[in-house]
Amino acid sequence: MRGLLYSQVWIFLPKNEDIQFVTNSDISFHYLADKDMDVTLTGGVYHKTTNEFVGTIAENSLSNFVFDVAFISTNGIWEGGATTSNFAEGNVQRAAVSRAKRKYIVCDHTKLGKADRYNFLSLSDVTGLITDSGISREEAKYYKQFTEVLIGKKVTE
DSSP states (O other): OOHHHHHHTTTOOOTTTOOOOSSSSSHHHHHHHHTOOOOOEOOOOEETTTTEEESSSHHHHHHOEEEEEEEESHHHHHHEEEEEEEHHHHHHHHHHHTTTEEEEEEEOGGTTTTTOOOOEEGGGGGSSEEEEETOOHHHHHHHHHHHHEEOOOOOOO
């Protein structure tokens, strides 16, 4: 599922000499590199299920950067917190957020009200929640008590 979310987001990424992308995602890295974008891969222990690099090496790599913006995915938003399937992945996401000036959680509306095993970040600690137009008005109102809610327009193909 994560690959699908990334592939939908990738089509909107600008090619700009002033933008450097940093990721722990093998899938994102290869996509951006194939588009000849300036991209850095954190390295670390490869987590086969998510195609991401996690662990101390990935976390330490992120500590060398100051990010203007961090976009962090999640497996679910539960009771004002972002959740993921494992501790190591959540720690890498938390490390990226700690180095960012602006921080956004990105998830489609089907992840709202869902929980995975590990809560790694409070919505009140991020700049905003970015989701799709499938979010209900009631859900948007609920999440606005924690952070700004940005709703994407439906894209027709």
